[in-house]
Amino acid sequence: MAQVLRLDPIRCDGYGVCAVHLPERITLDEWGYPVIEPGPVPERLLSRARRAADACPVLALSLRQAAVAPATTGSRAGIRPARTGA
Numbered sequence: 689m690a691q692v693l694r695l696d697p698i699r700c701d702g703y704g705v706c707a708v709h710l711p712e713r714i715t716l717d718e719w720g721y722p723v724i725e726p727g728p729v730p731e732r733l734l735s736r737a738r739r740a741a742d743a744c745p746v747l748a749l750s751l752r753q754a755a756v757a758p759a760t761t762g763s764r765a766g767i768r769p770a771r772t773g774a
């Protein structure tokens with residue numbers, strides 16, 4: 689299953705260790721805080737993404753399974769029809 693990097697911006701101290709391990713997916717903004725490329729991490733980068741998450745000293749970065757979109761059975765799935773009449 690696809691995995692994504694998740695950042696907890698409250699915990700992040702902006703030391704940039706993660707960007708050193710995975711510069712292909714993590715860049716630093718002008719204040720040194722990480723900017724993570726959205727979307728699933730490609731298979732070939734997974735071990736380095738895991739290393740980047742493991743290297744975070746404050747556990748602000750994690751590698752998780754991508755959320756699966758809820759299944760729909762039709763274009764109006766989950767939407768109740770409007771009541772008509774009295």
Ligand code: SF4
Nearest residue numbers: 700701703704706744
């Ligand atoms: S290693 Fe952790 S604390 Fe440092 S910039 Fe990356 S996410 Fe933030």
